[in-house]
Amino acid sequence: MPGVTPVQLTDGAIALGGRPIVRGVDLVVDTGEFVTVLGPNGSGKSTLIRALVGLHPLSRGSLTLFGTPSTRFREWHRLGYVPQRSGAAAGVPATVWEVVAAGRLSRRRLLRPLGRADRAAIQDALELVDLADRRLDGVDHLSGGQQQRVLIARALAGEPELLVLDEPTAGVDLHHQQVLADTLGRLRQRGATIVLVAHELGPLAPLADRTVVMRDGRAEYDGPPLPDWLGAHGAPGDHHHHPDPRAHRTRPLPDLTAPLDRAPHPRDGHA
Amino acid sequence: MTASYAELFSSPFMQRALLAALFTGLAAPAIGTYLVQRRLSLMGDGIGHVAVTGVALGLLTGLSPTWTAVVVAILGAVAIEVIRERGTTNGDLVLALLFYGGLAGGVLLTGLGGQATTRLQQFLFGSITTASASDVLVTMALATIVVLVGVGLSPQLFAASQDPDFARVAGLRLRAYNVLVAVLAAVSVTVAMRTVGLLLVSALMVVPVATAQQLTRSFRVTLTAAMALGVLASVGGLALSAVLSRQATVAPGPTIVLLALACFLLTWPIGVWRRRRRRRAEPFPSGSPSGHAHIESHPHRHGRDCGHLAVPHDDHVDYVHDGHRHAPHGEHYDEH
Secondary structure, eight states: OTTSOSEEEEEEEEEETTEEEEEEEEEEEOTTOEEEEEOOTTSSHHHHHHHHTTSSOOSEEEEEETTEEGGGOOOGGGEEEEOOGGGSOOSSOOBHHHHHHGGGGGTOOTTOOOOHHHHHHHHHHHHHTTOGGGTTSBGGGSOHHHHHHHHHHHHHHTOOSEEEEESTTTTOOHHHHHHHHHHHHHHHHTTOEEEEEESOOGGGGGGOSEEEEEETTEEEEEESOOHHHHHHTTOTTOOOSOOOHHHHHHOOSOSOOOTTSOOOOGGGSOO | OHHHHHHHHHSHHHHHHHHHHHHHHHHHHHHHHHHHHTTOTTHHHHHHHHHHHHHHHHHHHTSOHHHHHHHHHHHHHHHHHHHHHHTSSOHHHHHHHHHHHHHHHHHHHHHHTTOOHHHHHHHHHOOGGGOOHHHHHHHHHHHHHHHHHHHHTHHHHHHHHHOHHHHHHTTOOHHHHHHHHHHHHHHHHHHHHHHHOTTTHHHHHHHHHHHHTTTOOSHHHHHHHHHHHHHHHHHHHHHHHHHHTTTSOOOHHHHHHHHHHHHHHHHHHHHHHHHHHHHHHSOOOSOOOSSOOEESOOSSOOOTTSSSEEEEETTEEEEEETTEEEEEETTEEEEO
């Protein structure tokens, strides 16, 4: 059903173990959009994205996925989730193909063998991330960037309409970040809706249609990609830890304080 | 001599024992694979210790120790799963608590009942040759359930064990599958109780998996190979102990476990060698330093089967020569 908004979050708040992590976030993702969620570590960006796919409940607000309230959402095959990379290798070896095949689970019924359509979708996903020739290799034999592409292929194997990626570039070297960006670029051309969390964009920067900047559990910026971030593209080792350019202006002191000073962060008010 | 072996193996008690060993050997690794995949290799041991209390409860109340063990083991396994899910205590700490609680409870209850410890020992270290026909039937039925579920639901159980977050977003009822794994583990512990005994149960669940994965790289093959190795160890171990028992008292339970460990020791060096070879042949990181040295006069011509380790590097191959990385470039070699 085109035309139905994939993600609509209104006044969303998320609490983990009673601690409020994300507060008052409105987020709408339209069909075909590529939205990047940026923010420093601890800003709540991963928590936000995990709530979007149903891994954390909302403590306030409402979330609809493809027009269905998230608590009643059951069409899991429309959603493709790429978690942070920890999950690729486990205690027992598994091949690339086996991990990617798990992506068909949202469309398979119990006790049915893989059909022709399943196998074709798995093969397509492997080819899209350029790992078809590694399909019989063990996942733990691959480099970090390749494992990340396996997890993307797993999500793609379910032929989702919305792809949600949590820090796909973390711990991936620049060359493989570029390969990853090319993969996501191909998906974008196919018309996929993509939400991606990162703390630095690197080669992914030119892909974004829109950027949301999270800071301290709130969405501080929601709009066109920030030129500062586009500038980061292609400059190896250029780490941006302050994604919001306004933060530079309002910060009166550099990040250097004597041990006995109370770090006078502008957002803390009177510490 | 051969005739007497034929006699031994055709005797009813030995046939029953062989059947029980066959089914146990299939079932224990079938669920053990998922435990190893979740890095919960010792869970079978924890459940085994809890089951001791179940057996003692059966001995005390006069009910069938097998069934009280099944019930208590399932309760213990679900308890482990619930505490693990709540995440308030470390997984291994929970196991430790259950280990000691279960074992102490069992020994205490056996003492209360005034049962001879030999009766409890049958369950602690196995007594496969004393299994009755109905014991064997129960073992076969329970083992069949474990194998059917473990293999039939393998796509779901694989995903739930490999990456729980992804499995939940794919729409799997993660908690249901976690409890299912726990219950199956408890059932296979009680199945293996008669064969190798509660204190050695975990070995039959985990050691064949450890052995299989020295040689495999796919999950499916690991699962199948582990089940085959489980059968080899349990049936082979039982036969071996029966043959050796003519010279000395050789208990089947420990023989089975030691045979499984011997298989591991045989495959382990192969696994080490494979991992080493893989590590050496891993592609070098892409890119190369600007201004690399040329080697104009290199007496050796690198190529296929030249004896030097060939490692992929971007779009070409580097040959590892005496600690250097030689990349063919026209008529000469570059130092990469």
